[in-house]
Amino acid sequence: xxxxxxxxxxxxxxxxxxxxxxxxxxxxxxxxxxxxxxxxxxxxxxxxxxxxxxxxxxxxxxxxxxxxxxxxxxxxxxxxxxxxxxxxxxxxxxxxxxxxxxxxxxxxxxxxxxxxxxxxxxxxxxxxxxxxxxxxxxxxxxxxxxxxxxxxxxxxxxxxxxxxxxxxxxxxxxxxxxxxxxxxxxxxxxxxxxxxxxxxxxxxxxxxxxxxxxxxxxxxxxxxxxxxxxxxxxxxxxxxxxxxxxxxxxxxxxxxxxxxxxxxxxxxxxxxxxxxxxxxxxxxxxxxxxxxxxxxxxxxxxxxxxxxxxxxxxxxxxxxxxxxxxxxxxxxxxxxxxxxxxxxxxxxxxxxxxxxxxxxxxxxxxxxxxxxxxxxxxxxxxxxxxxxxxxxxxxxxxxxxxxxxxxxxxxxxxxxxxxxxxxxxxxxxxxxxxxxxxxxxxxxxxxxxxxxxxxxxxxxxxxxxxxxxxxxxxxxxxxxxxx
Numbered sequence: 001x002x003x004x005x006x007x008x009x010x011x012x013x014x015x016x017x018x019x020x021x022x023x024x025x026x027x028x029x030x031x032x033x034x035x036x037x038x039x040x041x042x043x044x045x046x047x048x049x050x051x052x053x054x055x056x057x058x059x060x061x062x063x064x065x066x067x068x069x070x071x072x073x074x075x076x077x078x079x080x081x082x083x084x085x086x087x088x089x090x091x092x093x094x095x096x097x098x099x100x101x102x103x104x105x106x107x108x109x110x111x112x113x114x115x116x117x118x119x120x121x122x123x124x125x126x127x128x129x130x131x132x133x134x135x136x137x138x139x140x141x142x143x144x145x146x147x148x149x150x151x152x153x154x155x156x157x158x159x160x161x162x163x164x165x166x167x168x169x170x171x172x173x174x175x176x177x178x179x180x181x182x183x184x185x186x187x188x189x190x191x192x193x194x195x196x197x198x199x200x201x202x203x204x205x206x207x208x209x210x211x212x213x214x215x216x217x218x219x220x221x222x223x224x225x226x227x228x229x230x231x232x233x234x235x236x237x238x239x240x241x242x243x244x245x246x247x248x249x250x251x252x253x254x255x256x257x258x259x260x261x262x263x264x265x266x267x268x269x270x271x272x273x274x275x276x277x278x279x280x281x282x283x284x285x286x287x288x289x290x291x292x293x294x295x296x297x298x299x300x301x302x303x304x305x306x307x308x309x310x311x312x313x314x315x316x317x318x319x320x321x322x323x324x325x326x327x328x329x330x331x332x333x334x335x336x337x338x339x340x341x342x343x344x345x346x347x348x349x350x351x352x353x354x355x356x357x358x359x360x361x362x363x364x365x366x367x368x369x370x371x372x373x374x375x376x377x378x379x380x381x382x383x384x385x386x387x388x389x390x391x392x393x394x395x396x397x398x399x400x401x402x403x404x405x406x407x408x409x410x411x412x413x414x415x416x417x418x419x420x421x422x423x424x425x426x427x428x429x430x431x432x433x434x435x436x437x438x439x440x441x442x443x444x445x446x447x448x449x450x451x452x453x454x455x456x457x458x459x460x461x462x463x464x465x466x467x468x469x470x471x472x473x474x475x476x477x478x479x480x481x482x483x
Contacts, residue, residue, distance in 0.1 A: 009191055010184060017179050021172040029165055036157045040133060044126070044150055047086055048137040051148050054078055059141050071146050075100035089151035095120060095144065104151055112136065112149065119147040131155050193217065197225060204232050207239075277308035334460075336483060337372050339402050339409055340365045346381045347400060350389065359392050361385075364401045368409035370480040372460045380456050381413070383449045384476055388415035391474070409482045414475035425466055429454045 058074050075092045079101040082090045091102035097116055112134055118125035119136035122144055126135040133152040138144045193215055203211045212232045215225035284301040291297050347361050354361050388398045392415045399414040420428060429450050457464050457478060467475040 009187055013183050013187060014180055017176050017183070021176050025165075025168040025172055029161070029168065032161060032164055036161065040152055040154070040157070044133070044135045044152055045124075045137075047082070047088070047150055048124075048139075048148060050085070051078070051082055051090075052139055054081060055139055055141055055145075070141070071100045079103050086150075088153070091149040091151075092139070093120075093147040093149070095146055100146070102149075115149075116147060119149075120144075128154065131158055193225070197228060200225070200228050200232070204228070204235065277312045281305050281308050334371050334373055336369055337374055337377060339368045339370060339377075339411060339480075342374065342377050343381060343400055343402060343411070346378060346385060350382070350385050353386075354389050354398065357389060357392065358395045359389055360397045362397055362399050364399070366403050368402055368404045369483040370409050371483060372462075372480060376456045376460065380453050380478070381411070383453050384413045384478075387449060388413060388417065388474070391415070392417035404482055407482050408479045411478040412475060413478075414473060416473045419472045420466065420474055428466065429464075 055078065058078065059070060071092060071094050079090045079092060080103070082088070083103050089102075089104040091104060092100045093116060094100055097113075097120060112127075115125045115127055115134060115136045119138055122138050124135075124137045126133055128134075131154045133150075133154060135150045135152055136147050139146050139148045196215060200212045212229050214229040215222050217225070284305055287297060288301055343363070343365055347363060351361060385398065385400070392398065396416040398416075399412065401410075401412040401414075403410055454464055457480075460480065462478060462480040465477045467477050
């Protein structure tokens with residue numbers, strides 16, 4: 001059966017107090033009894049000395065030579081004198097054990113043969129009979145001439161002892177009750193603290209860490225409570241970290257599965273995209289083997305082989321760049337860059353190609369400083385402007401704007417080209433995805449440019465969005481954190 005610590009501590013406290021009060025009372029009462037015994041033994045011994053002194057005085061006064069005759073003649077007188085002095089009943093016996101005189105009433109006399117036999121052998125002996133002490137001692141006149149017996153009343157001693165005993169019982173009971181109550185309320189705080197600590201451990205077991213509050217005590221229990229509180233906080237924090245790590249692990253597993261799926265798609269697309277230019281090159285090589293003397297065929301083959309080879313080279317270069325970005329976390333050479341300066345330089349570079357297709361570059365650039373890799377930023381904007389030129393219409397326009405808003409630097413690249421259908425908007429950043437494959441092949445497109453642009457922007461904590469346009473054309477919005 002389970003017993004509460006409160007009950008155990010209360011029972012233990014009650015037993016401890018009871019034993020303390022009882023032992024103290026017993027020791028004190030025993031000391032009183034021993035002290036009373038010592039007092040009446042000393043007093044009676046003194047009375048025996050007084051009796052012997054009287055015997056000598058009477059013996060000298062009456063000049064009686066025979067001891068037996070002396071006791072017979074003066075015994076009653078001696079008893080009467082001693083009774084008048086100390087108020088005790090007295091008796092005298094000769095050496096034969098015969099009672100010579102006795103002031104004690106006859107009906108209260110006890111059998112004292114055993115005591116008398118000891119006293120006749122020159123020894124002191126006494127016994128307690130009811131509330132009296134019968135004390136026997138030898139008397140002398142040179143040699144032992146008999147025995148004197150005193151009847152010493154113990155009524156006062158007994159009354160005193162009983163009064164003290166009663167007082168101890170009353171005071172002891174009061175002390176016990178008051179001490180128990182005081183100690184109970186005091187030690188009850190310990191019990192409550194221990195019960196509280198037990199509850200805290202159960203709360204930790206149940207995972208209810210927010211219920212734990214440390215005890216406000218400046219002792220070991222307070223230190224233990226604080227230790228449990230901080231331990232529970234640490235356990236809760238560790239569990240949260242473990243849950244976060246598990247969540248990260250789950251996300252990593254999901255990402256790995258997605259990457260595995262993307263990898264399979266990526267490899268399939270690579271195989272397909274590599275096959276097209278290689279097939280063209282192989283076809284022309286086979287035809288040249290058959291018709292090597294045809295100058296028109298040779299010229300056409302040269303142009304197409306160079307075109308497909310360049311397309312294949314660009315595809316391999318972009319695949320390697322994109323793959324490295326996805327697989328490794330390269331350190332960018334980040335520096336403080338003004339977007340306006342980069343866009344001015346790129347527009348200057350791309351002006352010739354735009355002029356070739358009768359396309360106008362319209363700029364509205366404002367300074368905006370970001371932390372980025374200059375070479376990668378050049379690659380991003382060149383890709384976007386190059387696409388705007390490739391997929392624009394004749395005599396079309398390209399609008400390049402930059403501005404700062406809400407602690408971000410925004411760059412817009414818009415064209416008046418063929419636009420992107422709604423069903424293709426969510427796929428344009430996927431590797432090898434091309435909206436119009438025939439037109440992309442005519443311009444040497446690989447379907448990797450926007451995917452690479454998105455990776456480079458996100459690696460530099462930026463974002464890229466394809467904005468909705470009511471009219472034909474495409475608008476990309478890029479943003480970076482502003483310095």
